[in-house]
Amino acid sequence: EDQVTQSPEALRLQEGESSSLNCSYTVSGLRGLFWYRQDPGKGPEFLFTLYSAGEEKEKERLKATLTKKESFLHITAPKPEDSATYLCAVYNQGGKLIFGQGTELSVKP
Amino acid sequence: DGGITQSPKYLFRKEGQNVTLSCEQNLNHDAMYWYRQDPGQGLRLIYYSQIVNDFQKGDIAEGYSVSREKKESFPLTVTSAQKNPTAFYLCASSIGLAGFNEQFFGPGTRLTVL
Numbered sequence: 001e002d003q004v005t006q007s008p009e010a011l012r013l014q015e016g017e018s019s020s021l022n023c024s025y026t027v028s029g030l031r032g033l034f035w036y037r038q039d040p041g042k043g044p045e046f047l048f049t050l051y052s053a054g055e056e057k058e059k060e061r062l063k064a065t066l067t068k069k070e071s072f073l074h075i076t077a078p079k080p081e082d083s084a085t086y087l088c089a090v091y092n093q094g095g096k097l098i099f100g101q102g103t104e105l106s107v108k109p
Numbered sequence: 110d111g112g113i114t115q116s117p118k119y120l121f122r123k124e125g126q127n128v129t130l131s132c133e134q135n136l137n138h139d140a141m142y143w144y145r146q147d148p149g150q151g152l153r154l155i156y157y158s159q160i161v162n163d164f165q166k167g168d169i170a171e172g173y174s175v176s177r178e179k180k181e182s183f184p185l186t187v188t189s190a191q192k193n194p195t196a197f198y199l200c201a202s203s204i205g206l207a208g209f210n211e212q213f214f215g216p217g218t219r220l221t222v223l
Contacts, residue, residue: 004151031209043113043199043214044152087152091209096167097142099151 002027002092006100021103023088024070031091078107113215130185132200141183146197
């Protein structure tokens with residue numbers, strides 16, 4: 001069964017304390033992995049697309065990486081405004097986008 | 110500015126009522142989607158449409174209906190047959206379904222059953 005699992009469910013960091021969020025997936029034939037940021041009560045905001053193992057994308061303090069079985073979202077020296085829920089999603093061969101449950105990140109000053 | 114708009118932001122429904130959620134996009138995207146988001150669960154696909162006048166059921170279509178009469182619009186009706194409709198509803202669009210492209214989301218509608 002196609003599945004996306006994100007860990008941890010929640011992560012509390014101090015400002016400046018770098019860490020990583022994990023997204024592991026089991027799909028037959030990866031067609032793209034996507035990271036989104038979602039603030040409370042709002043729609044997800046697109047961050048990155050990764051298509052092949054070894055690929056990396058960066059945006060400000062965020063860096064996404066992809067292996068054959070998982071993706072990491074690295075957050076370097078986070079600030080309180082990075083607090084949000086981060087969602088991971090993958091397309092399966094049938095063209096359906098499958099979402100993980102998200103990691104809720106809280107960054108305290 | 111290009112984007113996706115959803116209205117209303119908040120919606121309250123009485124038992125037995127049908128309600129319609131609006132979704133409009135000016136991105137010239139062919140594909141549009143409706144998702145439902147519940148606490149502690151990933152987004153679940155309700156319906157999707159790849160082209161005008163055509164749409165397909167997603168994983169949880171029971172109790173919902175859609176139409177796609179215009180490329181820009183994809184309204185969702187939550188019928189009285191949907192027994193647990195309280196949730197956050199998200200509309201999304203992408204260039205096309207065939208290219209496995211990123212989906213862009215609207216701001217969402219929170220539906221509450223009174």
